[in-house]
Amino acid sequence: MVLKLIIPLFLVITFLSCEQKKDEQNMNENKDNFKYQTEQFADLGILRYKVPGFNELSLKEKKLVYYLYKAALSGRDIFYDQNYKHNLEIRRTLETIVNSFKGDRNTDDFKNFMIYTKRVWFSNGIHHHYSNQKFKPGFTKEYFIELIKNSDKQNLPLTNGESVDEFLERITPIIFDPGIAPVKVNLTPDQDLVKTSAVNFYEGVNEKEVENFYNKEKIKNDSTPVWYGLNSKLVKNNGKIEEKKWMLGRMYSSAIEKIIFWLEKAVTVAENDHQKATLNKLIDYYKTGDLKTWDEYNIMWTQDTSSSSDIVNGFIEVYNDPLGIKGSYESIVSIKDKEATKRIAAIAGQAQWFEDNSTIDKKFKKKNVVGISAKVITVVVECGDASPSTPIGINLPNSTWIRKEYGSKSVNLGNIVHSYNEAASGDGSLEEFAYSQEEVELGKKYGTLTDDLHTDMHEVIGHASGQILPGVGTPKETLKNYASTIEEARADLVSLYYLPDQKLIDIGIMPNKEAFKAEYNKYIRNGLLQQLRRIIPGDNIEESHMRNRLLVSKWAYEKGEKDNVIERKIKDGKTYFIINDYKKLRELFGQLLKEIQRITSEGDFNAAKKLIETYGVKVDSDLVKEVRERYAKLNISAYKGFINPILKPVYKNGEISDIIIEYPDDFTNEMLYYAKNYSFLPNNN
Numbered sequence: 001m002v003l004k005l006i007i008p009l010f011l012v013i014t015f016l017s018c019e020q021k022k023d024e025q026n027m028n029e030n031k032d033n034f035k036y037q038t039e040q041f042a043d044l045g046i047l048r049y050k051v052p053g054f055n056e057l058s059l060k061e062k063k064l065v066y067y068l069y070k071a072a073l074s075g076r077d078i079f080y081d082q083n084y085k086h087n088l089e090i091r092r093t094l095e096t097i098v099n100s101f102k103g104d105r106n107t108d109d110f111k112n113f114m115i116y117t118k119r120v121w122f123s124n125g126i127h128h129h130y131s132n133q134k135f136k137p138g139f140t141k142e143y144f145i146e147l148i149k150n151s152d153k154q155n156l157p158l159t160n161g162e163s164v165d166e167f168l169e170r171i172t173p174i175i176f177d178p179g180i181a182p183v184k185v186n187l188t189p190d191q192d193l194v195k196t197s198a199v200n201f202y203e204g205v206n207e208k209e210v211e212n213f214y215n216k217e218k219i220k221n222d223s224t225p226v227w228y229g230l231n232s233k234l235v236k237n238n239g240k241i242e243e244k245k246w247m248l249g250r251m252y253s254s255a256i257e258k259i260i261f262w263l264e265k266a267v268t269v270a271e272n273d274h275q276k277a278t279l280n281k282l283i284d285y286y287k288t289g290d291l292k293t294w295d296e297y298n299i300m301w302t303q304d305t306s307s308s309s310d311i312v313n314g315f316i317e318v319y320n321d322p323l324g325i326k327g328s329y330e331s332i333v334s335i336k337d338k339e340a341t342k343r344i345a346a347i348a349g350q351a352q353w354f355e356d357n358s359t360i361d362k363k364f365k366k367k368n369v370v371g372i373s374a375k376v377i378t379v380v381v382e383c384g385d386a387s388p389s390t391p392i393g394i395n396l397p398n399s400t401w402i403r404k405e406y407g408s409k410s411v412n413l414g415n416i417v418h419s420y421n422e423a424a425s426g427d428g429s430l431e432e433f434a435y436s437q438e439e440v441e442l443g444k445k446y447g448t449l450t451d452d453l454h455t456d457m458h459e460v461i462g463h464a465s466g467q468i469l470p471g472v473g474t475p476k477e478t479l480k481n482y483a484s485t486i487e488e489a490r491a492d493l494v495s496l497y498y499l500p501d502q503k504l505i506d507i508g509i510m511p512n513k514e515a516f517k518a519e520y521n522k523y524i525r526n527g528l529l530q531q532l533r534r535i536i537p538g539d540n541i542e543e544s545h546m547r548n549r550l551l552v553s554k555w556a557y558e559k560g561e562k563d564n565v566i567e568r569k570i571k572d573g574k575t576y577f578i579i580n581d582y583k584k585l586r587e588l589f590g591q592l593l594k595e596i597q598r599i600t601s602e603g604d605f606n607a608a609k610k611l612i613e614t615y616g617v618k619v620d621s622d623l624v625k626e627v628r629e630r631y632a633k634l635n636i637s638a639y640k641g642f643i644n645p646i647l648k649p650v651y652k653n654g655e656i657s658d659i660i661i662e663y664p665d666d667f668t669n670e671m672l673y674y675a676k677n678y679s680f681l682p683n684n685n
């Protein structure tokens with residue numbers, strides 16, 4: 001599983017390791033003069049990220065990362081083709097225009113053409129990466145013809161000696177006719193999902209035929225099944241259904257050849273024997289297409305926890321297939337974030353202390369608690385399904401039996417999250433929803449730091465804390481549909497309770513006694529106000545993470561009302577919530593934690609239901625309207641994607657003597673650079 005930022009309209013950051021979603025990331029001014037957001041168009045914002053630690057790598061480590069980076073980008077075309085079989089020729093047509101159009105580039109038409117082109121790059125195809133709908137160009141067919149006629153014809157993706165006019169006749173309906181391939185992934189029940197989805201995983205077959213084909217392949221009572229059909233396109237030729245495998249010598253071979261070439265280079269500079277063997281296994285898989293080999297690779301990859309560099313590379317996530325069979329190409333190359341890993345170790349090292357000193361009842365405390373060791377990685381490059389729109393957490397492999405027998409790797413993409421935070425710090429939401437200048441300044445000063453700490457505490461201590469009484473089932477069994485809201489609330493509350501604690505200062509992760517207030521302010525502001533922007537006025541809250549935040553904030557607000565712990569204020573017709581008494585608020589969090597742990601430990605369904613239905617579901621629709629209006633004025637783009645850094649080798653006497661990392665700031669240039677250097681597939685595959 002990969003955690004994409006699922007943000008209809010706003011920024012939600014989700015860590016798969018616990019499915020905690022964070023949002024309204026703060027709020028820290030850019031202290032380093034790095035431009036985190038470069039541009040905004042349509043519903044998209046383009047961000048950049050830095051790779052701290054890269055320059056400190058040894059030459060050998062840099063080479064390894066560089067080869068993995070090359071391997072990652074070599075598969076870029078595959079994902080375009082998987083998304084829709086005409087994507088590569090459309091992309092190349094658009095790129096030809098961008099590179100060579102001789103007419104006026106300052107007209108509205110040309111600007112609209114560029115917006116369309118950038119959306120195609122962002123989505124790796126002509127369908128929206130999130131909504132799956134085909135893009136409607138903001139310019140006419142006639143203008144498109146004019147563009148083509150005034151561009152370099154040699155670089156157009158003409159097939160079999162076709163003339164430009166014939167080419168235009170073929171390609172314009174694909175772009176302009178809303179009836180052709182309207183949806184990338186269709187999930188509407190009662191329709192043939194295979195026939196009605198534009199993805200290029202099937203041809204000439206219907207849903208039933210696909211199901212039958214793979215049901216026949218499956219071995220009965222196999223306790224270690226491969227992921228049938230993961231790495232192939234299923235086609236019907238002359239009435240015969242067969243797989244076109246994505247492997248060396250078959251479909252996508254010319255890109256896979258390059259991937260293998262760079263992986264083989266990486267093997268020569270691998271950090272250790274295990275990593276070497278793992279990379280060799282991946283090469284073997286690309287050469288044979290054998291899914292058993294893929295499983296073996298995944299087991300080895302899961303077991304490699306000591307290497308500092310890592311790569312995710314393959315046909316991995318199946319969300320783009322309406323039937324959840326076929327894997328989309330993606331790659332993520334990373335190095336370990338040593339600082340964050342240290343911080344997490346510091347917290348995990350005190351897990352027993354946190355357990356012993358918590359407000360929960362003694363009989364629910366663990367005698368030997370072990371902190372969950374969440375890992376943080378620093379991304380160097382992403383490609384395919386992971387780029388430009390990126391996950392912020394990864395939990396792999398996907399195979400159920402491997403996860404059960406060998407576990408999985410769950411990582412947070414630290415520098416990506418950091419970049420989101422930094423970009424959001426300038427988006428005006430803090431200024432809009434914080435009541436006072438003092439609150440704004442506190443948020444800017446400590447917001448990012450305390451928010452990271454809150455996440456770490458939530459993950460490492462929160463989820464690890466507490467025990468269920470003997471004989472009581474798991475929360476999923478006892479608390480049913482309320483289980484995940486209760487679990488997330490429990491983890492949040494452990495964190496919130498400890499953030500003001502002297503202990504955090506003593507172990508060196510919290511700077512002083514003031515900083516935690518930034519997170520308290522943010523939590524309340526978000527729970528009672530900011531998160532409401534995701535609700536349609538009149539609706540209740542359904543999503544469990546949102547329910548958790550509302551529950552915690554509203555409960556604390558109501559229980560503290562007589563002491564004015566949290567105060568609702570109106571200024572210039574706008575609603576604010578301010579914290580008057582941080583100490584009392586901490587006590588309230590402790591009280592709620594105690595009760596929520598009891599509910600979990602005893603499996604008290606009725607209490608969970610009552611608590612959540614009373615505090616975590618209903619919202620005032622006028623307030624929802626107000627929040628949405630205030631957000632609309634801020635003009636924050638709904639989806640974000642990233643420009644990757646570029647790695648460049650430096651040669652001395654024919655040998656690589658260093659690898660330089662550069663941070664381009666122009667999305668269009670990077671897309672053209674990729675097209676020029678990593679375009680290995682033919683137009684039609």
Ligand SMILES: [Zn+2]
Pocket residue numbers: 018019020458459463487488491
């Ligand atoms: Zn969680």
